[in-house]
Amino acid sequence: MSPLVEIRNLSKVYTRGRQRIEVLHHVDLDIPQGDFLALMGPSGSGKTTLLNLIGGLDSPTEGTLCVAGRRIDQLGQSELARWRASNVGFVFQFYNLLPMLSASRNVELPLLLTKLPAAKRRSHAAVALELVGLADRATHKPGELSGGQQQRVAIARAIVSDPTLLVCDEPTGDLDRQSAVEVLTLLQRLNRDHGKTVVMVTHDPKAAEYASHTLHLDKGTLVEAARAADAAAS
Amino acid sequence: MKYLHLVWSALFRRKTRTVFTIISVIAAFLLFGLLDSVRDAFVGAAHSAAGASRMITTSKESFVISLPTSLLMRIQAVPGVSAVTYANWFGGYYQQPKNQLIAESVANNFFDLYPEMKLSPGELHAFHATRAGAVAGASLARRFGWKVGDKIPIQATIFPQKGGSNTWTFDLVGIYHVTDPQLKGEEGALFFNWDYFDQAAAFGGGTAGWYIERVANPKLADGVARAIDAISANSDHETKTESEDAFQTSFASQFANIGLLVGSIMGCVFFTLILLTGNTMAQAVRERIPELAILKTIGFSNRSVLSLVLAESVLLLALGGAIGLAIAGVAVGGIRAKLGPQIPMLPVGKQTWLLGVTLMVLIGLLVGALPARRGMRLRIVDALSGR
Numbered sequence: 001m002s003p004l005v006e007i008r009n010l011s012k013v014y015t016r017g018r019q020r021i022e023v024l025h026h027v028d029l030d031i032p033q034g035d036f037l038a039l040m041g042p043s044g045s046g047k048t049t050l051l052n053l054i055g056g057l058d059s060p061t062e063g064t065l066c067v068a069g070r071r072i073d074q075l076g077q078s079e080l081a082r083w084r085a086s087n088v089g090f091v092f093q094f095y096n097l098l099p100m101l102s103a104s105r106n107v108e109l110p111l112l113l114t115k116l117p118a119a120k121r122r123s124h125a126a127v128a129l130e131l132v133g134l135a136d137r138a139t140h141k142p143g144e145l146s147g148g149q150q151q152r153v154a155i156a157r158a159i160v161s162d163p164t165l166l167v168c169d170e171p172t173g174d175l176d177r178q179s180a181v182e183v184l185t186l187l188q189r190l191n192r193d194h195g196k197t198v199v200m201v202t203h204d205p206k207a208a209e210y211a212s213h214t215l216h217l218d219k220g221t222l223v224e225a226a227r228a229a230d231a232a233a234s
Numbered sequence: 235m236k237y238l239h240l241v242w243s244a245l246f247r248r249k250t251r252t253v254f255t256i257i258s259v260i261a262a263f264l265l266f267g268l269l270d271s272v273r274d275a276f277v278g279a280a281h282s283a284a285g286a287s288r289m290i291t292t293s294k295e296s297f298v299i300s301l302p303t304s305l306l307m308r309i310q311a312v313p314g315v316s317a318v319t320y321a322n323w324f325g326g327y328y329q330q331p332k333n334q335l336i337a338e339s340v341a342n343n344f345f346d347l348y349p350e351m352k353l354s355p356g357e358l359h360a361f362h363a364t365r366a367g368a369v370a371g372a373s374l375a376r377r378f379g380w381k382v383g384d385k386i387p388i389q390a391t392i393f394p395q396k397g398g399s400n401t402w403t404f405d406l407v408g409i410y411h412v413t414d415p416q417l418k419g420e421e422g423a424l425f426f427n428w429d430y431f432d433q434a435a436a437f438g439g440g441t442a443g444w445y446i447e448r449v450a451n452p453k454l455a456d457g458v459a460r461a462i463d464a465i466s467a468n469s470d471h472e473t474k475t476e477s478e479d480a481f482q483t484s485f486a487s488q489f490a491n492i493g494l495l496v497g498s499i500m501g502c503v504f505f506t507l508i509l510l511t512g513n514t515m516a517q518a519v520r521e522r523i524p525e526l527a528i529l530k531t532i533g534f535s536n537r538s539v540l541s542l543v544l545a546e547s548v549l550l551l552a553l554g555g556a557i558g559l560a561i562a563g564v565a566v567g568g569i570r571a572k573l574g575p576q577i578p579m580l581p582v583g584k585q586t587w588l589l590g591v592t593l594m595v596l597i598g599l600l601v602g603a604l605p606a607r608r609g610m611r612l613r614i615v616d617a618l619s620g621r
Contacts, residue, residue, distance in 0.1 A: 052614075057615055081534065081535040084531065084533045085533025085534075092618065096618070098528070099247070100246070101240075105239065110532045112236055112237065112240070113532075113533050157532070
């Protein structure tokens, strides 16, 4: 079976004025369907850039990037937006909920891009909130929720349109330990019970333990998990 | 419509700022409604008499030049004229110069042509039978506490009596009412007998300030007006006959180029409004860059983001504009009822609303354009990382 995400010779170069910064350097990576992958590495190693490329938020400078058999590196802005809407759910460190909307309305946002009628959109949002254990907070605005609850609303928003892939950028980076455990357990459940493929960037080795395996990035290059472990042991 | 809550919530994200901005939009469109109503009356009033059942004949040279009363019978004889009366401006004040009056001496049949001014048969009879009799509008009588039977001393500002006195004392024999709320302002005048004026005034007797004609068929009013003016053609008292509305309009037009004046004021008001709302929109979008980035992250296209910001901007203008125009509509009704035809104002009608809505949309699109472009062009990864 072909992997869900196939990355070949992927490079990303940013240009700041005259400065050329190569953030990713010829990365090859396969992520199987149903995997829970943790990406670790020091700051500036390129893990968020890799995550953004996988999620279709940015385009590579070089190389190919296939998700579910589709070359997303060749898609234009509009096509990429449509592709993201139906294929990827995003979870960020700072939740990024719209502060003036209720939890339910926040979760409903991705469904506005579908042709679902309002009643269906609301019921789907309610199911997603139920799944993350926040059915009773549907009418609360983000400011009325704790950090952990806000992150769970963000996860509900990420899964409401039933995407195959969840990309999570430091989802526990702003949470206390207890909330972090709840969020990671939820991600693990979505991976195991609902078959979501999860790619998570984290600095936290304890968070990475919830993933089925971990890859390390260093200076824009993937380092084998085993080698990293060996290096850590020696 | 499914995005309305999104646009609405974005608009009221900073309630205080939005409310203050809307208040300024309301003020601008209230002013627009009021001034456009005046402009419509001045600029839009057709100078054709077609469709008018009541017409006014004045001197072609100037409103202040009187016409001979000998014209009465000749105008009466014009085919299509069903009744004629005449009046003379008197003016004056009551007790103090600040109490200026709309006072006119009028012919016996004056009230036949103004059926909207209701007098009881007894009062009308008393008016005809009392040499120094006068009738006052109900609101004027209320203002000065007059009642039937009172003697009303009026100080003349133009016409002294033959003995040199400026004080004209009238017997108040009736109080007329106007039931049509749109014409309520007509209750602010005082009328007395032209015959008394003609006999007692030191000068100005034997003339009429203007004639008022009722036409049998308003559709033929243009032709009737031409026929009336033809009577005095090439004489030393050539006339100009026009509909009553057009007369009011041209009378007020003597004071200024109202169209230009209103246009200039509105230009300044809307220019200021553009700066103000433009600043509000720019701030609103600048603050929401990460939120717009999130919308794009979850699949909103560049065009969707552009449309959302433009819709927000148009909604801001539409909310304030609609409230402002609605208030203007009520205010114009009130002003018309209070002041009547002395200040020409047309009700805030479809044309004003159409122009107003067009302005709301255009200004909304204009002030939203730059912020919307910024939102559309933002790079998700830069916006999310705060760059």
